[in-house]
Structures are given as structure tokens and as C-alpha cells.
Amino acid sequence: MKKIAQQFGVATDFAEVAELCRNWQVAAEPGRLPPYEEMALGSLGRLADDLALATRERGGSYQILYGGDGVGAWLGAAPRGLAVDSLPRNHADALLDALGQAHLRATPAGTLARSIRGGLVRTCEIVVFPLSSRWGDALFLIFVRERAAAHNLVDAIYRATRDGLLTLAAVHGAGRSIVDLQIVSLNDSAARILGGAERDLQWRRLREIAPEWMTNGTFERLGAIFEAMRHDEFEVERSAGGERTHLRVAASPMGDLIGLTLTDVTELKEREASFRLLFENNPMPMWVHDPQSLGVLAVNDAAVEHYGLPRERFLASTLFDLYAEEEWPALAMSRDYPARRHAPDRVWSNRTAGGRVIKVLNYGRELVFDNRPAVLLAVVDVTEQREAAARIAHLAHHDPLTGLANRTLFRLRLSEGLERLDETSAPGIGVLYLDLDGFKDVNDAYGHPVGDRLLVAVAERLRRLLPQGDLVARVGGDEFALVQCGADRDEAERLACVVVEALSRTYEIDGHQVNIGASVGVSVAPNDSDDADTLLKNADIALYRAKADGRGVHRFFEPQMAATIHQRRTLEADLRQALRAGEFQIYYQPIIDIVTNEIVASEALLRWFHPMRGSVPPSDFIPLAEDTGLIVPIGEWVLREACREAASWPTPIGVSINLSPAQFRSRALTQAVVSALASSGLVAHRLELEITETVLLAENHANLSVLHRLRGLGVRISLDDFGTGYSSLSYLRSFPFDKIKIDRSFVKELPENHECGAIVRAVAGLGQCLGVATVAEGVETLDQLARLRQEGCTQMQGFLFSRPTPAAELRRMLAGPEIAAAPAA
Template sequence: MTTGPAASASPTLAERWLTARRSGQGMPSYEAVVLGNLGRFADGVALIATEGGLPARILWCGAQFGQWLQRDAVALDVRELSDDLLQPLREVAAAALLSGEPARTRCDRVIEGIVVTTELLGLPLANRHGEPLILLGLEGEPSRYDLVKAMFSATDQGMLALSTVRDGTGAAVDFKIVALNEGAARMFGRPMPLLQWQRLTAVVPRLAETDALSRLIGVLGRTDRTVFELGYSRSDGSEAHVKIEAGCIGDLVAVTLTDIGDLKAREASVRLLFENNPLPMWLIDAADARFLAVNDAALSHYGYSRGQFLAMALPDLHGSAHTGPRACRMGSEALWCHRRADGADIEVNLFERAMEFDGRPAILGAVIDVTERRRAEARIAHMAHHDALTDLPNRVLFRDRLGEAIARQKRTGERALLLCLDLDHFKTVNDTLGHPAGDELLRGVAVRLAACLREEDVVARLGGDEFAILVGGSEALGSLGVLARRIIADLSRPFRILGQDVHVGASLGLARLPQDGDDPDLLLRNADLALYRAKGAGRGTYRCFEPEMDAQIQARRALEQDLREAFAAGRLAVFYQPLIATGTGRITGFEALLRWKHAARGFVPPAEFVPLAEETGLIGPIGEWVLRTACAEAATWAPQVRIAVNLSPAQFRNRALVETVARALADSGLAPDRLALEITETVLLAENEAHLAILHRLRSLGVRIAMDDFGTGYSSLSYLRSFPFDKIKIDRSFVRELGASAHCAAIVRAVAGLGASLGIVTTAEGVKTPAQLARLRAEGCDEVQGFLFSHPLPVAEARRLLASDGEGERLSA
């Protein structure tokens, strides 16, 4: 234990404590040392409350300190800690509180056969009430020593592992017992738990009065071992005389104790260590490696009888993976493949030491079976580089293989082809059949892709429904179209999933090495650009990378940046298109429509920038702004005129959507029944249950819910059953074909009749001609909307139009 500012392994933290003490009165305060001052030290410290001069509980600690404790430390009563942690913690806290100075000590722990030594720094503090606290910090990197190797470096008798205790000057003054065996416990006449973590001078009376302590200290820093004798009194008063053999590993001293006064006691300790050891152990002849003795653990583990063992030599245990002659490494660890009696191969760590047995040279061996550990390590290594679902290489391994292909191309000129692949309509499978079906589909895709390729080609799953393929050889580039079409055709065939046929397709993007890049990231990026073009071309096809694709992506990114700037600068606008009652020709409401007039391009089509806003997440703040603007404007209209606002499917991913709508209504003062929220069936197709719940919560606010583009999806009618919509809007594609298609007319008539029977308002979109209007009236549609009456108007023009409607002018053809 050391105290005082002179012993400063971490001068910055200690200096801050000293600075705080010099600038204040008495003990430095928690606020002066800790709050805002720890910086990089915060991760490895803990603040500890004290009671009666001892640590009581941990108030908080950094992540590194919590990992060192190996448990959740917040509000932890320190008495719950194990002795190896509690004892040094109490020691450093008591010393710091008693001296009023920084104190240090060492904490020694045994973790899975490893002695881990950590330096601890204790800083005394006071809280605002003057109550003492301790700031405990971890200093430096922990020292680690292999306990098993330390024990086996001694003899087969009593064994101790001692940690050096140093004073404030760094001089060794004592030793602490960090590990011992049963033989050592018997020699000291005390149980092992009462000896572990004790100082050697407390265990051996008057040890400091002999030369034994100085001789043990003299072992430190030496490569050879020291042998000497020691006489001492046991705890029961009997005298003992032992031979001590000691060697060091860093600051850890391994000690072997031999009772040279009682040969029978020595033999008993050998039997305990050897025969009853849970580790398989044996003795072999140093000359021919034949077995001389084996313990019960070896018989049980290997499955041979004692007679079979004693009839064999060590090489007879070598398994099928053995690759060379046995190399006996005395006192060290070696990895071997052994074969059990049942024929199973196992991997073992073999620890060996030379000794005498019955007057002849022998080798003591101890075995630790690491078969399962190494299998687990192999599984972990495999999992780190392979997709858990399909067992295909993952992105990390694929990128490595791509890097190898690039290096090979530079070395030999061998070209390669990179394909990036996305499944078409995969999300629909997940949404309609569930994620287990989607997982089964991905496994089926992996099998088919592998069947399309050669053994030397690489196919990987990069994530989701995204796959990548690497094909080497010049012949691959010559037939890239054939390969791409074969993959698309194979993936277009139905998959049998959960008892039904599932149809998906695939889109491919291709990049060539070295034409399209000689860097892994560049090649993957260019293949992705080609894939994006293939999906834009209608899916189910492939595209090769072309340089102009990059220019198009850059233009898209520029448009995204312009959109962000336009929104931030308030250059987006809300236009309003009237909805007309077919019976009266009067305005029943307006639909709020987002418009963007670009400084250079003029009006950008919503079909171009709205999907961009959805992909980038801008639709959330933009959609909220449109909603608030439209509600505020509608609140100034006559009470019977409603406002309709479109909700993007992307907005439903925001779980605060309901609160956003409620806030817009409250801030504007608009009556909830004057607001209609229009959605498409895509909202219900994705996360059906969750989105239905949001729709019901919106409905509970009193707003109206309308289904837009009704009839264009395959499940529109089923959604009318799953949610009580207030309005359905007949898609403009049916209105456009009213005069030319009997099917469209029949659909319009059916929808209008369905709406009437269910009490749902029907609105026809895209009305351009008087003939279309007349037909829609005849079919029973309640409302119409389209260029026949008005284009979407800026707010000022919409107000004038609404004023003229209020004066009795009908908007009719």
C-alpha cells in the first residue's frame, strides 16, 4: 500500500486532486475534482460512498470500471463483491481516508486460470455536506499471468502463487498469496480459503526475522530458481520444516514447498494432486514415452482401462490430425490431436514437466481438453464472415474476396465480373406471408444462385434481399449477358414456400474489373448504380455500369440538396385544388398539394421530388409543414368547406404521427371533422397491423380518413373491410377511360354503388371533360376533382375561387 503525492502512476488525475486541495480548504470536493474535470479518465473510475471509514456503495462508475467488476455496478453495495475485489477496495479506501492523501494498492484476481493484477488509485473527496467519498480509478494496463503454467513450473508438492507487495518507493516488502494447492494448505495447517489473499508474513509467524523473506525477494527479476529451507510453527503449534523452490514470472512468484521432515505426508500430497485431480494426468517414461501411471480422470476422459493405458505409449494416443513427431516441451503448453477409445478425435493442451518416478527419469503430463472451445472459436470465426440465414459469405468476406480478385488482376491480368442483385417484390412476400416465409425464400434464392455459378465463383448475401456475385476469368466477361439472363430466369421461377407458390424476380447491376474500377468500394458502388438503373427500367432485367450513371446519381444528389435548401428557406408552397359536389356544383373542400418552384428548373414535378423526399426522410418535416399550413388556411374558410391532406406511407414510420395531427388541429383551431387525411393502400400493405392501429387513433381524433387511388391495388376491397373509410377516391386512370372502356365504366359504377351502400363518400379524380362529368353524375359519384374545374391554385387564387363560390357561382361544365 502506498500513499502520498509522490507515488503517482497517473500524475494528471492526482495533480488535479492536489490542485483542488491547494485551491480550497481541507479535503477536495466532489465538484472540484469530478464534475467536468475527469475527461479521458471518466471511463475507468468509480465514485464510492463511505460509512465508518470503509467503502459502502458505488454511486456511479465508468464503462471500463464496470467491465472490470464484471457486473452492473450502479448503486452496488460493495459488501456484495467477492473477497478478491472487496479486500483491496477496502484497503485503498481506508488508507486514503486515514491519510487524507491519494493511496494506491494492487488488486489480484484469478480469472479462468489467469492471475490479473490491476493497480488501483484512491482519491479522498468530500461532498457538499462534508461527508467523505472515494474516487477509485484503474491505473495502467492490467498484468496477466497464467496460473496453470506458474503452478506447473514448481514441483508436485505444495504450490503457491505469490504476488509482490511493494512500498511507496517501489521496493518489494512482502508477498500476497493469490493461489495455492491443497498441499500448501496442509503444510500451513489452515484451509485454502483462509490462506488465499493473505500476506505471507501474516501466514508464517516471524517470517521477516528469518532470511527466507529476503531470499524470496531476491528471486524477483532473476531467470533461475532459488532453493532454500525454512523452519516455522504451524497454527496448531507443531513445527514444520520445508524445502522451498521459487521462481518468478514478472511480479508473480511461483513457490514449491516440500515437507522434508515427513516422507509419508509428501507422498499423500502427491496422490492428492495426481490421482484425485479433475484434470487427466499421467506419468510416462522419459526414454520411450510408455505410460507408467495414469489418474482416474484420464481413464474417464479417454475411455481406456488402466491396463490398456499402461500397455500403450503416448504416440498411441495421436489422432488423425497428428502431423509430426511428439515434441516434448518441458514446462510449456503444446496443442495435440488425441484419439479417444471410441475413435473420436479431441484437441488438448498438454502441460509437461520432467521429474523422477521410482528412481528413473519420467515426464508428468496434464491435459486440458480444448475441443469444444476450438470448435466454438471456429464457429465464431465462421459466423463473423458468413450470413447466419443463408450461410453464404457476408459483406466482410465478399469484400475480402473482391480485394483478392483485384490483386490477382493486377498481378496476372485476369479480369472479373461483379454482379449486385436485388429481389423484386420481396417486401410484398414479407408483408403478406410473414418474415418466416421471407427467410425461407432467401434460403431458396441462395441455393439457386449457387446452382447458376461455378465452384470457384463467389456468391454472398450483403443484407436484406441484396446479394452479390463475383465471377472470375475472361470467359465470364464474354458471356455476362448469358449469365445475367440465366440468373433472372432461375429466380423468376416460382418458389414453393409454406405450401404455396411465391413469385419474385430479380434485378441485376454489373460492373467489370478493371474497366469499371480497381477498388472494392468503387466496384461495389458502380454495380449498385447499374442495379439502380435496372430497377428503374421496370425490374426483372440487368444493366451494365456506364459512366453517365454516375452523373445521373450526382444530379439526383444535387436535386436532394436543392430540396433541403428550398424547404429550409421556405421556398416550397402549398397549392389547393377544389373538390366539387356533383349534385350542386359547389365547392365542398380543397385538396392540399405540395409544389416546388426551382430557381433554375421552374416547377419540379411532384412525382420527381416527393419520392426523393420519402427516400431521404425529408417527407417527415415537409409533411408536417404541409399539414400545419393547410389546417391553418382551412380554419379561415367557411365552416362547411373541408381540407384534404395526403399522408405518405413513410410518415407512418413516425410513431408520433397522431400527436402531430392533433397538434396541427389544436394550433390552427380547425374542427377535426373538417380535415380529411388521404392514404394509399401502400400504407396498409406495409406493417398492416401497426398502421391500422395508427389509422384508428387518427379516426378517434375526429378526422376523416380517405383511401386515395382506389382500385389500382390488388387488395383495395379487403381494406374497406379492415378499416371504416369515410371516403374513397376513384383513381384517375378509370375516369380517363370512361368513354372508351366498358370495364372502367363498370368499375366506376361498382365503386359508386359500393360507397353508397356502405355510407362512404366517393370522389372521382382527374375529371377533364364535360362528358366524363356527366357519366360520373349518372353513375352516382358524390364528388369530382380535376382540370375541368380548376388546376391546383396558389393560396390567394384559391381564396378568390372560394369567395366566388360563396357568391353563388357554380363550378360546372
């Protein structure tokens, strides 16, 4: 019956398949496939486990309707309702091939499917019988059965490889120590390497076959692999039949067994020995490296000595370990461009073991080493010659502290770039002028040595940001300038953003965590100018705008900025004269007790009356005074004048004075307070100093120390503008404030805004729990007053009671009867 199966092109090992082919042929009629009932029902008995029924969908895909247990075992899943093309590749391809042939030819079709299970390659016969059905669907009866014969995949590989493969078992002595190793299995290649026949070597011990391995360290190394249970690779020699063989050994433990791969590298070793005669004793430093991985394959004594690296470490290195970081892109490029691997006119930067950078010329040639392409490289050290020439040029054009270009070299490079701009179609040149925000604070807090090291760290970050061809220079104390070649406005803006972000990250300087920022002004040629000096001047003007807009930002030059900068500089000059000219006055705004309606203190507010400008708003001159450091002498004058005035007020009415964070940075604040109290005769507890959370955010520990010294004098400390900014409760825990002032922004929307009411209630409740007075600022209406009383505030301040007023007017109010709430003006 197998001949019938062969007629349909079906080769089978099973009589059942031949019988199914005969039944299919008998049931078939000309032009009509056998009915499903005649074929399937007669076979569902003894063959049920090996049969499945499938149908062809309208889209051409196939689906298994159901199948026997044998089919399910082969598929690894219940066969009911499975889409054939969703099966694993080896199952799906075989089934689709047989189903497609059976459907196309309308005859039985067979194929073979293979799988690996338990290390054996197993073969499964698949025969598909196309059937007809009374429902009109295309049906297929599928026979699936695994052939008995299976092939050991591992054994095939084990026998085919040219490397020697053997398995050793540990032989234990007293105390479970390993005293020998026994060959459990080996292939023909291993037998050849060990100098015997496979049948003679199996089950023999290592001491008999390779006695030299018991004394040359090989046995100990194999024993260590058992102990550590980890893979190892090494080389060893083997003598057999009067010949010496070099073997590369790869060993892996498996429980109480160890698997070895032996590779004969004798020929390779002989070639290496010949090669070493040519370069080992050469006085010129030389090495061999792989042109793709750039790993060092061999090195001579001269290179080991010159670079100061132990030979083992040298051989474990790549060129990235030997060359300075700035050379890495060129090294990477040399993998794809062989001509760049050893250009004799290229000076490379290398690093020795001690980190010293040396300048070298490379001389190389391509060769084959260790049976693979390699590069033999000889190096000539030209460091001393280069350093002598570089020192002369460097001193004339570089900043001695940071090593960056100085203003002279910056202007030269910018001018050269502008000349090239006329000759090319490059989009432009960007000039960035930057100033470090908060650098003066670092100098004041930690001293100039730390400030100098910070400048060096900033310079290094700027160097890393710029691509080759661009330039960064230090042009002033904490001022830097960058020239960005081939840049349009968008590229200049991207660089400015990167600079601001990079310089704002925390620095570690001498154990200090230092935080600064950067403001950047940008001008772009040729739009803003084609003259180097003008471009730099315009970038400097844009920098002023960046600092005026809050610092830590970048701004592009705009023509109208020049007028603004002129106004600011004029205002700064006037501000420097104002204190000497007596143009400042102090106005006072009373703080009222909510229960007694009496004045308990008054806040001192600085006013500037310029002879030409008139009244200058504090919002215009206070930030300028802080930027320029003038706030320190101005603040000391306010302290003295306010304390002198308050000493004339009825006891116990106090005076409240605002302190700028810049005054804390001067570190002379405590002495200024002591001096003001002493010269005025004002009792310390009548002086109240107001600070904002900014004081605690910056240099928290140092500023807390100052606050505690002031508190030790008897001075009262108030936290101003609470509820804005961060307003962390940790402030109240870190320092025992005497008073909390609720910001006017919350009072303004009382009583309509429920959220503001909730915040006022929370702060007032917090004050009651801590025994701290709470002052509501900006009270202007009777409704606000009523709500604040309801929420439990203890003191208030605002236009409802009094505007800021000169000292004489305040003295008149203090001499009068109890103050009454007045409608807001």
C-alpha cells in the first residue's frame, strides 16, 4: 500500500498513512473529493489521537477545528479552534505547506516537521487529505505522528567540532579534597590532542595521561574552578610523542563535573614568537591592537616602561584607556577609515598611568596577528617640544587661572570668524556673554580660594559644552564669553539654554556644596553687527537685560535695550549718591493690636526722593541696591535712623525693619544691629527684624547662626510674607520666630475667597499653637477686619488704619487717643 502513498508524493514510515491514502483514493470520484463522512468517520477509532480536522477560511487562512491528543501533544496546546498561522514557526510552516499543496492539487500531500526536545532532533510526519462536505466548506483531514528515529543534536556537535571536548569528574580523597580528575567522555579531537585513542583514554585519570599538568599549576587551576563554580580560560602546554603542543583551555563547572574545550594554538604561538623577536626589544614604544575593538593584543617593554602600566593592565586596555578623552571621536572614526589610523603628521594626546598627558606621533602598519587583522603602532613622544612652544603662545593669549582664552584671543578668533563669514554661506556667528549669578556670595561665604576653584570648575564645564572650532574665554572676574561659529539665532538659543542649565548644577568644591547660576546675553552676526567689538558690547547689553529679568535666563540683544541699560546705569550712579546727599527718608506704617485697637509697633519703610526724578518706587531701586551691594550701607543707615526714631516713642511700642538677604551675606549684620541699638539707646526687645524665607533658603546653616545671635541680643525676629513661595513649616521648627506676617495677597480676597480664608485660618491657628503673634498685612476694608478677627489674627496693618507716613506724623498719632479704623483712601 505504500506505493499508493508514493503516487501522491507522500513518503511515509507508517502503514496507517498508506491505508488512509488507499481509502481516500477509493472514496474519490472524478471531479469530486471524498466526503468527510466516508474518510473521517472510518478513521476516528484507532487513529483518533493522530488526526485533526481543519478548514480553509474565505481569506485563505486555515483553522484547526479539533484534533486528537497526539496532535495536541505535538502542538503543545489544545488544538481546538487554533489558527494555523498563529502556531510556532516550525509547526506553522510545515502545516501551511502541506495544507496549501493538498488544496492546490486536490490530492493528499505530505511534509515533515522537525523540533528539538530533550537535546534530540525529532521528525514528525504530516499528511493532509482534502475532503468535501455537505456544508460546502473546504475540509482537510490531517495525520500527525512522530517518527521513532531521533538524532542527538549535542552528540552531532560534540563529534563534528575540531576542538577537543572532554568532561572530567572530580576524584576525591580523604576530607573530600580533590586528588585527581577522571575522563568521563571525550571526542576524537580531544583524544588526538592528548595522544591516544578515545576508547583507551575514557575513564582514565589525568595523572596518568598528562602528569605534567599535576605539577605545572593546571590541576590546581581546574580544582579552583570546582571551588569557585565559575568559568575560566587559560593556556597550557602538553607534551605527547616528543612534541610540545600549546593549548587554549576553556573550562566550565557542572556540579561534580567540569567541561573542557581544548584548542590547539601551537602554530599561532610559533608565529607570535617570531613576531616578538622583531619588536620586543625595540627601544621605541610599540604595541599591536585590534583595528575594530582597539584592544591591545601585544606590547613591548619600551611601551610598558614609557606609559608606566603593568604589562597585564596594558594588555587589558584599549586605545581609549591610553588616549586622552578628546581623542576618542578620532579613535572611533579610525575604525571605519584606515587611513586615519596612523597618519604620521597627526599629533595625538596620550595618558600615562599617572594621568600625565603626553603628545605623540604615531607610525603604524597593517598586519595579521593571532590569525586576525591588526595594527602595529610605534609612538614617538614629542611632549617636551610641544610644551615649550605651547607655553609661550599660551601665556600671551590665555587666562592664567582657568586656562581659557583671554579677551585678546577671543576678539582675534571672533574677528577671524567674521572674515570667514563674508567668504562662506554659513548662517552666522553667535556671541554669548555670561555672568555668574551668586558668585560674589561664594567668595564672601567661603573665601577667594574656593571662588577661584569654582571659576576653574565653571571653565571646565564650558569647555565640555562647546564643539571643536568654537571658543570660550574668561573676559573678566566672573564673566565669560563664547563664540559659536556657523550658528543662527536658533542654534545660539539652544547653546544659551544648555549653558544656563549646565552652570546651575551643584558644584563640589573643597567639600562644599556650591550652587550658583548664570545669566546670558546673546548677539548674532551679521544681524546685530559685523564688528567684533560691537557684537561683544551688544551681548553685554543683552546680559544686563537677562539679569534685570530675574537672572538664570538668557536674552537676545534688541536695539531698544541700549536705552534701558543707559537708564539703569544712570539710576545706579544716582543711587550711589543718594545716601551721601541725604535723599533717603524713612516712612512708618503702624501695626495695630486687633483687640485693643492700639499701635503696638510700626514698620520702617525706605523712601527715595530724587531731586530730579521725584519719588523713586522701592520696586525700582531696592533690587538695584541688592545687585550692586549698596543695600548693605543703606540697610545700616536704616537701622540707625529707625532705632533712633523708635527710642523717642512711648514704651513699649517697637519698630519693625525689613532685612535683605544681601545684608546676611555681608556677615557684618550682627555688629550693625549692636551699633544701632547702642547709639540710639533703644531696648533690644523693641527692635523687630523682618526676614523672608529667601534668607533661610540660601546658606541655611550660616543664616540661622546669624539669626540666633540676633535673638541672643534680645531682638525679636519676624517671618514676612508667609504663605508665598515655599513657606515650609520646617522654617518654624528650625527657628523660634516671634511673629508671622500673613501676606497681603491672602487678605485682599477676604472674605469672598474661601481658599484664602482657609489659609488665613490655618496660619492664625498655627500662631496660636506656637504662641506666636500673627500679623495680617494689607487690611483695607471693615469686612476684612471682621473676618480676620473671626479667624484669630492678633495684629493687623494696612490702609484701613494708616498709610506709610513720615516720622513726625507718626509721633502725632502716638501722642493722640486710641486709633480708630478708617475707611480705605
